[in-house]
Amino acid sequence: MTEPLILKPTLHEKIWGGTALRDVYGLDIPSETTGEAWVISGHPNGVVSVINGKYAGKSVAQLWHDEPQLFANKDVERPFPLLVKILDAHQDLSVQVHPDDQYAKAHAGELGKTESWYILAAKPGATIYYGHTATDKAAFDQAVDEGDWDHLLQKVPVKAGDFFYVPSGTLHALGEGVLTLETQQSSDVTYRVYDFDRVDAKTGQKRDLHLADAKNVTSVPFVPEKPVQIVSNVGDLTMTNLVSAPYFNVVKWEIAGNATLEAVAPYTLATVVDGELDLIVDGVTYHLNKAASFILPNDVQTWQLDGEATLLTTTPGPQSL
Known part of the structure; x- marks a missing residue:
């Protein structure tokens, strides 16, 4: 399992x-x-x-x-x-x-x-x-x-x-x-x-x-990097890509209902920063409250989300693989 x-x-x-x-x-x-x-x-x-x-x-x-x-x-x-x-x-x-x-x-x-x-x-x-x-x-x-x-x-x-x-x-x-x-x-x-x-x-x-x-x-002069944020939707989930960088990619997930997702990286890190939800993996439901953090490892290729919550997720960038 x-x-x-x-x-x-x-x-x-x-x-x-x-x-x-x-x-x-x-x-x-x-x-x-x-x-x-x-x-x-x-x-x-x-x-x-x-x-x-x-x-x-x-x-x-x-x-x-x-x-x-x-x-x-x-x-x-x-x-x-x-x-x-x-x-x-x-x-x-x-x-x-x-x-x-x-x-x-x-x-x-x-x-x-x-x-x-x-x-x-x-x-x-x-x-x-x-x-x-x-x-x-x-x-x-x-x-x-x-x-x-x-x-x-x-x-x-x-x-x-x-x-x-x-x-x-x-x-x-x-x-x-x-x-x-x-x-x-x-x-x-x-x-x-x-x-x-x-x-x-x-x-x-x-x-x-x-x-x-x-x-x-220290980098001199200072030139701020301002990543372009890209928004997409899967089911009742809104995903905002905050940065795609050499070491990590950060995406905000905002769920209001349910959605089914598939893995796009070898593993995914996630923290619930607001609300609560159910994470369903391989038929098992895990209820997660605010501040809960988890890793979806490489053998988890699909999962479901159900609830009202905001999560910050991270996947490894090319320099971290």
């Missing part, structure tokens, strides 16, 4: 975190400063395991290596390539940048980190930091050295439903009051550029900055 892999998230406390992951998504947060739920992950810093069926108790990383047929994985030595998180920016995150694969491998032994943000909710007036104003590297380095953040950083207003593609090399940060689903390469390499001079309540110290690495990897 084929079946989906329904997952249990791991929760991470952050200096900038809050309680929205509990208040909005019903997750069992460890403290009042919980910033991240890693809902689909094979990364060792956030082990996510299956809670149903024959693979119950197995982590995504274990299955990637031990059951490669589930992902049509032809190289068990490489890590599971994708990671999906829900982030609660109760305060501004640090302004940061991530390296590409080549730099990350040489300096951190990891994948690089290209990511994307789907804004789930945003308080009135909320913003993100997205890119910078420097026209050449000398100007960028000078602004960083002088701490001229007001002139260097670009702020963009955001609302629920907005989508941003954030390739490696992009200077960025979520702003206070933003709840986001992040799809990314499976990497935990971050170079912190500016942290608003705040002090960690637990350590009494400011957090480390990584200015040399940040200068090395």
Whole structure:
């Protein structure tokens, strides 16, 4: 019998975190400063395991290596390539940048980190930091050295439903009051550029900055990528293709009724971000509430959806296969 892999998230406390992951998504947060739920992950810093069926108790990383047929994985030595998180920016995150694969491998032994943000909710007036104003590297380095953040950083207003593609090399940060689903390469390499001079309540110290690495990897000038969104329908399902990129493809599913779908990739990752629905695979019904995340592995070639819900789904791009 084929079946989906329904997952249990791991929760991470952050200096900038809050309680929205509990208040909005019903997750069992460890403290009042919980910033991240890693809902689909094979990364060792956030082990996510299956809670149903024959693979119950197995982590995504274990299955990637031990059951490669589930992902049509032809190289068990490489890590599971994708990671999906829900982030609660109760305060501004640090302004940061991530390296590409080549730099990350040489300096951190990891994948690089290209990511994307789907804004789930945003308080009135909320913003993100997205890119910078420097026209050449000398100007960028000078602004960083002088701490001229007001002139260097670009702020963009955001609302629920907005989508941003954030390739490696992009200077960025979520702003206070933003709840986001992040799809990314499976990497935990971050170079912190500016942290608003705040002090960690637990350590009494400011957090480390990584200015040399940040200068090395930040793209100058900043040229935002704005993917064209394509909408299609299957039954009572509306699918909005948010981005088709080298490492991942992100598609929003909005179901209001029922639909039957067929696989278009070796595997599909999905998170219910609103509402609830039934997922029917091989004649078995799985009821999924908000925040539920699952993987449709390679042996699931067709499935049905029934309910009223919004899901964010991810399939691997060509550089992740």
